[in-house]
Amino acid sequence: MMNYSSEPPDTPAVHAEGLTVVRGPRTVLRGLDFTVPRGQITGLLGPSGCGKSTLMRSIVGTQAKVTGTLDVLGRPAGHPTLRTRIGYVTQAPSVYDDLTVRQNLDYFAAILAPGHAASERRHSDVTRVIEDVDLTSHADSLAGNLSGGQRSRVSLAVALLGTPELLVLDEPTVGLDPVLRRDLWNLFHDIAAQRGATLLISSHVMDEAERCHRLLLMREGEILADDTPDALRTRTGSETVEDAFLHLVDEAVAAGRKKETTR
Numbered sequence: 001m002m003n004y005s006s007e008p009p010d011t012p013a014v015h016a017e018g019l020t021v022v023r024g025p026r027t028v029l030r031g032l033d034f035t036v037p038r039g040q041i042t043g044l045l046g047p048s049g050c051g052k053s054t055l056m057r058s059i060v061g062t063q064a065k066v067t068g069t070l071d072v073l074g075r076p077a078g079h080p081t082l083r084t085r086i087g088y089v090t091q092a093p094s095v096y097d098d099l100t101v102r103q104n105l106d107y108f109a110a111i112l113a114p115g116h117a118a119s120e121r122r123h124s125d126v127t128r129v130i131e132d133v134d135l136t137s138h139a140d141s142l143a144g145n146l147s148g149g150q151r152s153r154v155s156l157a158v159a160l161l162g163t164p165e166l167l168v169l170d171e172p173t174v175g176l177d178p179v180l181r182r183d184l185w186n187l188f189h190d191i192a193a194q195r196g197a198t199l200l201i202s203s204h205v206m207d208e209a210e211r212c213h214r215l216l217l218m219r220e221g222e223i224l225a226d227d228t229p230d231a232l233r234t235r236t237g238s239e240t241v242e243d244a245f246l247h248l249v250d251e252a253v254a255a256g257r258k259k260e261t262t263r
C-alpha cells in the first residue's frame, strides 16, 4: 500500500464539526459533525436535494459560505496544497467532446505534470487510467461519440490521473447498466485496497450502500447516521440499509414532533 502523507495515520480523511452551508436564502447543511476514515469507501446516501453535492463541494473547496470546522487530509478544506491530493468527479462529465478519450487524458495529464521530462510518465499514467476504467478499446474514439456511461468513466479516469489520496465521486454510477455499476464498484474497492486511497461516493440508490465500508445517511441537510452498513441494520433491526434508513427517518420525524409539542 502506498504511504501518501506525513500526517499521523489515524488522522481522518475528513473531519467536520458544526459544518454549516448557506446557499441563497436556505441553510442547506445544518451543523454537521462527522468523520470519514482513511483507506475506506464511505457512501454518502440520501434523497435528492438533501445536500450531498453541497457537502462534496465543501470538502473539495469549491463551495462558498461554509462555516464551522472542515479539515481534509489534515488541512482546512480548500487549502491550496490539497488540490493535487484530491480527485473530484462532478455529476456532469467534464470532458471535451471534440477530443478522443486519450487526447482528453493527455490534456489533463499535461496540466498535472507539464514539461518534456514528464512525457514518459504522462504516457504511462494515461494508459493506466484508461485501463482502470475499461476504455482501452475506445481510447481513440471521440468523447462526443461515447455513451453517457462511457463519458462518466472518462471523467473518472481524469480524476485517477494524479493518484489522489481522496477521491470524491458525485453519483458516479447514475444511469449505468447493472454490469457497469458492478464493475465500477469493483474498481472502487481495488483503488481503496491497492492504493490505500479514501473514497467518498454519493448515491441515492440504497442498494449501493451495501457496497460501502461506512455510510453517512443524510436527510434535509442533516446526518441521520454515521456507521457501518452492518451496525445500521443491527441497530434498527432492519434487513436492508434502505429499511434502516426509513426507520431512522421515522425516528427523526417522531423526535421532531415531540420537540414541537414540548415547546
Ligand SMILES: Nc1ncnc2c1ncn2[C@@H]1O[C@H](COP(=O)(O)OP(=O)(O)OP(=O)(O)O)[C@@H](O)[C@H]1O
Binding pocket: 023, 024, 025, 026, 028, 046, 047, 048, 049, 050, 051, 052, 053, 054, 055, 204
Ligand atoms: N445555487 C443554489 N442556490 C440555492 N440553493 C441551492 C443551489 N444549489 C442547490 N441548492 C439547494 O440546496 C439543496 C441541496 O442541494 P444538493 O445539490 O446539495 O442536493 P443533492 O442531495 O446533491 O441532490 P441530488 O441527489 O438531486 O443531486 C437543495 O434543496 C437545492 O435546492
